[in-house]
Amino acid sequence: MKNWDAAGAVLEAYQARLDKAMQDGPKSYDAALKDSPPNVGVHEIDLEMRILRVSPEELRIFGYTEQQMLGKRATEFIVMQETAQRAIEQKVTGAKELKPFMRTFKRADGSAVPMILLDRHIKDKNGRVLGLRTAMTPAS
16 A cells, blocks of 8 residues: 555645646646646546546546546445545535545446545635545555
8 A cells, every 4th residue: 555644745735736726727727637646636526526527647547538427426436435425525514624535436447446535625715615626546
């Protein structure tokens, strides 16, 4: 298994880079989303857990096309769907802290891949949570 602290640091740094790029505008953010570190995927979900955006690196890691993921509930790609759904609901309401955690995803070929994840809230101008942005890297 990957060093937890090292993986967490990579995810934290990439999330910080995305936060800064978001402040710089849509073009900068799109570029940062497409230029993730190797083996670091990212996706954004809305409050209904539908995937709004997904990075090319996440598509590569899991073997899906953008069309297969966009608009689908993120839980469709997770092995323990009910557990993930409860955790996501708690995160968007602020009841659960956003810190690195482990979750197992399903690749397009049906194989399972354990991932280390780190979430960030997506908020509107008034600070209302609109969804989550999740950065992730394989655990091994």
